[in-house]
Amino acid sequence: IRNEMDDVPFFDIQLPYELAINIFQYLDRKDLGRCAQVSKTWKVIAEDEVLWYRLCRQEGHLPESSISDYSCWKLIFQECRAKEHMLRTNWKNRKGAVSELEHVPDAVLCDVHSHDGVVIAGYTSGDVRVWDTRTWDYTAPFLDSEYEEDEPGMQPYVSFVRINSSLAVAAYEDGFLNIWDLRTGKYPIHRFEHDARIQALALSQEDATVATASAFDVVMLRPNDEGYWQIAAEFEVQKLVDYLEIVPDTGRYPVAVATAGDLVYLLKAEDSARTLHYVYGQPVTCLDVSANQAAFGVKSLGWVYEGNKILVYSLEAERCLSKLGNALGDFTCVNLRDSPPNLMVSGNMDRRVRIHDFRTDKIALSLSAHQLGVSAVQMDDWKIVSGGEEGLVSVWDYRMNQKLWEVHSRHPVRHLSFNSHSLITANVPYERVVRNTDLDFTAHRRHRGLIHAYEFAVDRLALQSTLPVCRSSADPTAGHGYALALAFPQDRS
Helix, strand or coil, rough: CCCCCCEEEEEEEEEEEEHHHHHHHHCCCCHHHCCCCCCCHHHHCCHHHHHHHHHHHHHCCCCCCCHHHHHHHHHHHHHHHHHHHHHHHHHHCCCCCECCCCCCCCCEEEEEEEEECCCEEEECCEEEEEEEEECECCCCCCCCCCCCCCCCCCCEEEEEEEEECEEEEEEEECEEEEEEEECCCCCCCCCEECCCCEEEECCCCCCCCEEEECCCEEEEEEEEECCCEEEEEEECCCCCCCCECCCCCCCCCCCEEEEEEEEEEEEEECCEEEEECCCCCCEEEEECCCCCCEEEEECCCCCCCCEEEEEEEECCCCEEEEEEEEEEEEEEEEEECCCCCCCCEEECCCEEEEEEECCCCCEEEEECCCCCCCEEEEECCCCCEEECCCEEEEECCCCCCCEEEECCCCCCEEEEEEEEEEEEEECCHHHHHHHHCCCCCCCCHHHEEEEEECCHHHHHHHCCCCHHHHHCCHHHHCCCCCCCECCCCCCEE
């Protein structure tokens, strides 16, 4: 008797099972479903664990799992797709919970950053605070500095904060830098001092590399093999640095890109500072990097006005790949790293959010978004979240060319970051507000700035959240017919 699991009928020939699996691996879920209806033998192949595990990995579901973790990968795949559909629906309908992260009393927000749902904030009081929004734990710890001569809350202003999965970093107005290990405690594991104010701060998303720019120096710090922090590289630049980013996935030798006025530098740890781009009198207005490219906005000035553009450079070849856009306004933000393949999103002072397509070097979509200019932007495979100088956060379905919803706060949106199920936004006051020491904070709480955490996974929220959640239909006069759930922790400040 022929063993159907060894020899598989393929039209007019018989194939070994392993070879049939190799053919089926090129099919998507719809084609596998059709093949499963051909015969019992084909159904067995089409539901093989290897095929559905591969499909899960292809679509980004459970990337850390191995094939032995579950017994039915087809069911897991279906559950993941159902969850993805629910999250997309919740995003579109603004269904979920939003919480205001509790503020430091009598202080103004200076800078905010987040990574994978963990948020760091720095204040005029010198305080640095961290929240883990993944667990809805809003009793955020303070990260202590080692100022012994000052009373708590009376340290220099925090200039910049950055965070990744293991480290938190804060730069202060007096040129000091603190680095904390999030896994070991609230006291700094390293402290570094510049002679002058720190102009820019960058932290690698992947590893323990920190870069700072102060005066005409850029310093890269990282721990050695024994775990002791040291200067991995030091560079001298000709002008004050405006923007600084660490290039991801460069291995042993860290690489950064810095912009200083009209100069763009490629900073490789084993090399001296190299000029990536320079056109006299055309300053750079924003910067982002991916593993092999850098994108930056360039302001066109002078007798021959060419329009403001975004230039995309190859970091390996050190040459310009694309000149994108041709706008009257300055490009204020660009997101290359988080954008889908072949696409990039940017924001401009001319109120518009643009999607650039590298395949055609053209603008795929242009949205009129923010009255006072765009200050922050991010996109994925179907939506854009943008923030404006007027304090508005807007969510767009760019395939439908439609605004889904928006929320407004008083101050400019200086940080936004989202994943499939959550969104972090931060409204940070202008520097002139931050430095107004005459402000009566008790009377003017609205001047302090705001951080909001949105959670769209309602099933997860119901299990984990201890916050009061009240559901109600939004006021139809507000312009949105969406069901909205709000969860605000009590502000104890």
